[in-house]
Amino acid sequence: MVEHFKSKINYLQTLLPEGLLAPTSWLEERGYSRSLLAGYVKRGWLASPAHGVYRRPGAPLKWQHAVYSLSRILGGSVHVGGLTALELRGYAHFLKPRGLAQVELYLDAKPPGWLAKLGLAERFVAHRNTLFAFPVTAMHEPPPPAYALRQEVNGVAAEPWGAWDDPLPVALPERAMLEFLDEVPRNQSLEHAALLMQGLHDLGSRRVLELLGACRSVKVKRLFLALAARQQFQWVKPVLAAADRGEVTLGRGKRSLAKGGKLDPKYQITVPDESDARG
Structure with a gap:
């Protein structure tokens, strides 16, 4: 049983890079039962920051982890937009100098319930992607980093974030x-x-x-x-x-x-x- 745990957890390290969040349903589709996930959490091999979602233990969880996870792991069109995007790109710093209080998130569908239960300092405000006549192409299967960081789709571009320069989808100004x-x-x-x-x-x-x-x-x-x-x-x-x-x-x-x-x-x-x- 222990060897089975170790074999599966070794594969999970490839399937779920450090920092990414994955819901139970996504992991179950890839062969990880609820009981197996519970065992990983008990042994400290996985962490569960909110009910129904998991990540590998590591650096403190930040809102960027959640956004990148939605775009990379969960699929679907999602990006940081509105005032948050203007703040991140330096166009609103003179109006709001004390940092982000909320993150304006634009999605094609209703956000998962666990997003609001991660215990982050920032609050997510979800908007439906209905303002424009074209959808934003999902970035959940990004090309090689050198190309991904230059990619622009319908006014949204991937910005490097974190230790590995993961592409975070942020609206252009x-x-x-x-x-x-x-x-x-x-x-x-x-x-x-x-x-x-x-x-x-x-x-x-x-x-x-x-x-x-x-x-x-x-x-x-x-x-x-x-x-x-x-x-x-x-x-x-x-x-x-x-x-x-x-x-x-x-x-x-x-x-x-x-x-x-x-x-x-x-x-x-x-x-x-x-x-x-x-x-």
Whole structure:
């Protein structure tokens, strides 16, 4: 029995690299029964940070382990986006200097229940991947690291993380800003959006237009363009010119987001007063 345990645990070290999390169902599909897993935990060969999920003992568990596990082990489209992605890429540090309190996670399906029970300092906020007309290709079978770290799929790129430079899927700033605007005014403010836009000096106009073309929300597209029009960044002019040519579908009618702003006459959407946005 002991030899059986050791043989299976040796294979598990290959199947489950250090730091990754795996649910019971995934391990059962690969020949590891619940009783066998319980035996591994009892002997200290596995750890169970939450009911129904396992990992190899090692470095302290971090939120990045959970995200990478979802993308690598569990499959399905998942990435860090919205405000979290902007923070990680250095575009929101002047607004929120004390580190992450929550992680904005975008998925194609409902997240597993154990994700909220890992005892992490950060709280996961799950969003469905419905803002864009294309899905984000899953990164659960990454190519060799040198290629994976340069991979971009629909505004999401793999960023190196951890001792082994594991590819962590994080939205690029163009997509992250659109995701943030989708939360206005429900969970984010117009004023916060205006301040963030002031820091997006190095966006790519081609990527912005591709994402605007795929974006399903008229509100998000109009708000993005209205806020961008206030900036003098190099990428803004070609984006606005393309919108003027009708290359971005903006719908009809006015869009009022919240009280306290003013209506942008061109894009017909409520935006913060410029003096308020400057603080």
